[in-house]
Amino acid sequence: MAWNTERTRELLLAAATEEFSAKGLAGARVDRIAAAAGVNKERIYQYFGKKDELFDAVLAAEMVRVMTEVPITGSGPVAFGEYAGRLFDRHTTDGVLPRLLFWEGLERGGDTVSRATRSDHCAIKVGQVLEVLPGIDRTDAADLLITVITLCDGWPVLPQIDTLLAGSSADRTTRRRAFIVRTATLLAEALAADAKPAPEAALN
Amino acid sequence: MAWNTERTRELLLAAATEEFSAKGLAGARVDRIAAAAGVNKERIYQYFGKKDELFDAVLAAEMVRVMTEVPITGSGPVAFGEYAGRLFDRHTTDGVLPRLLFWEGLERGGDTVSRATRSDHCAIKVGQVLEVLPGIDRTDAADLLITVITLCDGWPVLPQIDTLLAGSSADRTTRRRAFIVRTATLLAEALAADAKPAPEAALN
DNA sequence: CGCAATTCCAACCAGGTAGTTGCAATTGCA
DNA sequence: TGCAATTGCAACTACCTGGTTGGAATTGCG
Structure with missing residues (x-):
């Protein structure tokens, strides 16, 4: 054996992601991917098969990365709202995963190769x-997450x-973030209230 | 003059939309567009210039159509929630506009030719x-609409x-619709409450 | 150093693309 | 019926695409 094959794979994956x-x-x-990776074109076919499979590899890797970088932690509706805020930040500073997901949705019409894995x-x-948010429906949790x-x-x-919003680009982003956090918190509160119907009058 | 030029235009536009x-x-x-329209290829260049401009024409026409078909009517948060439901129905039975919008967002990165028109x-x-929802902030209204x-x-x-949701495809759609309507209503209520802070105790 | 696995290079293939052109056929008003 | 505008047809240009191939160069273990 010789050469650093793992590095070649990673270079290709990074360039392909971009x-x-x-x-x-x-x-x-x-x-273009091969050139950006500084690697020869045939390596792609050698390591990943064809273009489609390279795309799958890219998307899977990016999903795992974001999932681990933006965990859902803490407790209660406010904590969930903060998760929404962190996810928003992550996606506005690096829109790679959102773009990949929408590309896939549009170009492959939902026939994902790795649908089972995705589901997991x-x-x-x-x-x-x-x-x-303990106590809420699993279905509601899924709907909340999708939202x-x-x-x-x-x-x-x-x-x-x-274009609906006025102000500078930064202002618009800040305002949007706040609105999404509020939405997430509000929804979490409503679902939590559904979960435990009237546990005597809440203090405040 | 001769020929029905308007009909040719419409045939091309319909085929291009698809x-x-x-x-x-x-x-x-x-x-493919020309073939589907049953019209010769050069007509496209004659009537719309190039591919890009044909896309602009398609998107503009589709936006106007959906806007007029799904108006926002009635009064109060519940009415707004119903608008969300009607928009959801319209897009799930005919996903053309959503797809066009996301295609544009991804492929043109926001450099819309008709950004000004869009804004109007x-x-x-x-x-x-x-x-x-009278009384609420114009900014909030925009944020609500974007959501x-x-x-x-x-x-x-x-x-x-x-994949997060269980059940048949129809079930999932129904459930999603209900959740979005609820979200829209909830947000509208919250913003309306912001607008008129405590107008004595409301009778339920 | 020897040698096998890995990589680069450069050309190649078969197919498809947006957009153009010249010409003959069709249309419908006057 | 005449005639000008509109259209269909079919070929053409110049270029780009994913994917393959054969041979030479590089790497690093033993």
């Missing part, structure tokens, strides 16, 4: 939601929509 | 929100995300 995020599955150019990843997150993910992921991908 | 919605700007094929369209909707649009538009484009 390219797919920017141009999508159809728009991405294999030659998501189930973990639902579990975290249930820990933060927050859709809002946080949609923002960096739909820049046209901010 | 093609762009399905494949996006880069993925759409000019030849949106302003009308914000005005409708203000009529339904509902993001949720309703995101659903048909992010089919992977429904």
Whole structure:
């Protein structure tokens, strides 16, 4: 054996992540990925098979990364709202995952190769939601999570929509973040209230 | 003069709407559009200039159509929630506009040719929100609208995300609709409460 | 150093792309 | 029926694409 094969793989994966995020599955150019990685083109086919499978590898890696970097911790509706805020921050400073997800949704129409794996990843997150907001329906937890993910992921991908807001770009982002946090908190409160119907009059 | 030029235009626009919605700007094929319209290829260049401008025409037409088909009417938070429901229905039975919007966001990165026009369209909707929920901030109205649009538009484009939900496809859609309506109503109530701080104890 | 695995290089293939052009056929008003 | 505008047809240009191939160069273990 010789050479550092693992490094080659990582270089390709990093370059592919950038390219797919920017141009999508159809728009991405294999030659460009190879060039950006400083690696020869055939390595891609050797390590990942074809373009499609490289995309799968990129998306899976990025999902795991974000999931571990932005955990759902703490307890109560406010803690859940803070999770929404952290996810929003993460996606506005690095919109790679949102873009990859929407590219996939548009270009592959939901026929994800790794649908089962995806489902497993998501189930973990639902579990975290249930820990933060104990007592609520598993279904409600899933719906809540979908809502927050859709809002946080949609923002960096739909820049046209901010024409509704005035002010500088930074202002608009700050305001949007606050609104999403408030929405997440409000929803979490409502679902938590559903969970324990009237445990005597709450103090405040 | 001769020939029905207007009909030719409409045939092309309809075919282009279908093609762009399905494949996006880069993925759409000019030849396919022409063939589907039963019209010769050069007509596209004659009537719309280039591919990009055809996409602009398609998107503008589709926005106007949905805006007029799904107005914001009535009064109060519940009425606003019903608007969210109608928008959700419209987008789940015909996901063309959501797809076009996300394609544009991804492929053009927000450099919309018709950004000014877009802004005007949106302003009308914000005005409708203000009529339904009088007294609330214009900024809040915009944020509320962005939230509902993001949720309703995101659903048909992010089919992977429904792996979080169990049940049949129809069940999942129904449940999602209910949750979005509830979210919209809840937010509208909260913002309306901000608007008129404690107008004596409300009779339920 | 020897040697096998890994990589680079450069050319190649078959297919598809947006956009153009010249010409003949069709249309419908006057 | 005449005639000008509109359209269909089919070929063409210039270029780009994913994916493959053969041979030479590089690497690092033993």
